[in-house]
Amino acid sequence: MLGWRLEKGSAPLWLRALIPVISIIVTFLLTTVLLALARANPFAAFYAMLIEPLSAPVSALEVLVKATPLLLTGMAVVFAFQSGYYNVGAEGQLYAGALAAAWIGQLPVAHLLPAPLVIALMLAGGFAAGMLWALVPALLRPRLGVDEVVTTLLLNTVMLYLINAILNAYWLDPVTNWPQSPRIAVEYPVIVPGSRVHLGFVVGVAVMLSLWWILTRTPLGLRLRAVGLGKDAARFMGVNVARTALVAALVSGGIAGLAGVGEVAGIHHRLLEDISPGYGYSGIVVATLGALNPFGAGVAALFIALIEVGGQSVSRQLGIPSFLADVVQATLLLVTLAMLLLTRYRLRRTTEWIKP
């Protein structure tokens, strides 16, 4: 069969630089089919999704608001995946952090303490709760060889039920009968006046910078990346593989917990059932699009946030379901994964007949 053949070798630089652009174009061509099925004008839809949110300051700032949890779940995934630990439980860990922040924030004593101290306590509590929720899968893998992908995914479902139980059984709003926690005493300050952009964005950027520093400038980072590149080689180097993976898993869980703290302290000011429309899963998209690089993931978080905000404006203006944003995200993930192959191989047209 005449076909294409992949040959090993580094792709030319111009191609590597173009990959995100090509991925985005291919993704939008593919999703055009979907828009046609929904009887919508694709140009109008993509304009509303990608350009419109940036054309007004209010919605442009809303992109930063959406990017805040994505930045943190993205960093959580970057940190774990870099060390070869497939933590896909950021969704559950996010809710664990949100639960801790809501609980600390609504305590009577939170009304008495100075605000910065309460915020520090919420951050610490959220980080610890995220770590705690990541602990069981992290221990089961080295001790019993249980695949962390499966356990972290299962615990996402368990956490959703736990949140439901707590909200419906203990925190049911006595007046409205709505499943929500009491309002927290201290909120994240808004950092851009007149918008919803809150302290969580600063937390996200700080985590991004710290991760970059840890991964590239510290012995721990070296060990983490060594384990990620190959466990046997890392062991040979004298790295304690089990302990390193445990650190990766717990820190990753903690960072995801901070995303939950931000949603409670910065946006809703209480715990609700649906504070996350899947930020934990989007974190995997963000990390992959960013090639597991903290800064790359930072840019990806902004772009995914734009798609999320854009999805809502498409829905408002054209009546297209906002799930379009989810489809675009998933397609972009798969297309980028495929495109990243091009950085490792050169594509050549084969001229001889080869067996399929």
Add this chain to the structure above:
Amino acid sequence: MDQTLIIGLLAATLRIATPILLAGLGETFAERAGVLNLGIEGIMLMGAILGFIAAYLSGSLWVGLIAAMVVGLLAGLLMGWLAVTLGLNQHVSGLGVTLLTSGLALFFFRVLFKGAASAPSIAPFQQLKLPGLGVVAPILEQYWLTYFAFLLVPLAWWVLHRTTFGLWIRSVGENPQAADTAGVNVAGVRYAALAISGALMGLGGSFLSLAQLGTATFGIVAGRGWVAIALVIFGNWQPGRVLLGALLFGGVEALQLRLRAVGVNVPYQLLLSLPYLATIAALALAGRNAAYPAALLKPYKREE
């Protein structure tokens, strides 16, 4: 415990085990061929929702069932293209397939049913009516899909262990180099296994909407796909033991439904999480004895 209680529990166990068993058998085929299909959760949701939409629009449950299997099969082929042809990371591409298929399912749900929390009800498949069974009637009067799922267990075993196709599947999952040398089309067999896995996952999802509920909601699958993946590991990639796992999950779920009906002093959402915790416990017990297919997660490329 009295007799009717036990019979009720057993009947519910078999019903609850059905979708997980179908999807779990599908996953068994994929993993035996060396490919982890993490698209399972989304493919089940797509089977449940798009299968329901097809049945709703056509007025025929059978059209819905076939549609669910076809979209599942297509998603399985997509997984094949990503994992087999392109050789991408199976964890990330599988989750990508789950995100894509769930997104598509929910998108079309919204296109058709707008802002409704659940789709309109349709008359679902009915449980079989069998004469002359006496007290055990509730256990045996199941949906025909439940019978089908249970019959698939020996069939899957037979295909995997007693047919040439099964030998191919196991060989490409254990040692693709050797299989290739022996003239087996590694990529072709893996595609076929993924197509089977996707179709069964779609069918498993459609059981929820077209038989058990007669409607569709966003949360209809609720992590059952992840449970099925866990049960395949627990079942050591043996159809018979996957069935055992599905029955255990079904049993714990049936028990918690019963506890809820009796009214224990625990929020029912906590009881809902019990089967998932039991699944994690089962995984921990299976632990080190799990004999993963040797080539699982490893893309195969012929040495040139």
